Amino acid sequence: MPYHEPTIIARRELGALCQLTLRAPELARAARPGQYVLARCAPPGSADPLLRRAAFLAGADLAAGTVDLLLDPSERGLIWLADQRVGTWLDLFGPLGTPFVLDRRTRNLLLAGAGPALPALIFLARVAAADGVAAVLLAAASGPDRLPPPFLLPSDAEYQSSAVGPAALADLLGAPAPGRSLFASPIAWADQICLALTADLVTPAADAVRAGRMRWGRGFAQAALAGPTPCGVGTCQSCLIDTRTGLRTRCKDGPVFDLRDLQ
């Protein structure tokens, strides 16, 4: 089983967010953008909170044998995790779930997201940059201190953000509006779109893609879907979502789905 006990080797507070860099060579080798780990968020000897918390991987450095987490400590488990100091070892399970799949022909990659899966797009931007793919990241959050800082992205990635709330993601994507040209949408520019969403953002994001693209096939738009994942292995059935292909577990069949299957 993919259990790891990495040590925190760096910790940075980035506004309300916290970046942890962990020494975890095996995890770094296995990790792919879109995957997550389940972290035990209680001190040794305590089982409170009992359930592990999901954290999307924000990067992996094979040469250094490290992985990055970018946490928004908005509930008590993640608050505990983000509060841990350099030198502390963590108890992680992962990497879990299905990753994004980049088409080899993709040259223009649009990344757009809000919420707990957003770190997966930073990881993907880094992987894409290493392959010479031009990436644009659109990010929305409930405040400027909850947006990933631009320096986490590769230097040639473009970044636009909105701090008025996650729902602003549809505007960033160029949702239909009176007087707006179809070709003003970043979706018209993209060869592929990878999204980080919560359940309430799926429909607005899909509407924006539909409005910006006359035709789109399987694989063009993929979405990492965030939400509670108590077991992470498809056992407890508490993360079932309705898709075009039937009920699927978000934790194991996802978290990355083809956007068309979520509509």
Ligand code: FES
């Ligand atoms: S979290 Fe248990 S089945 Fe998905």
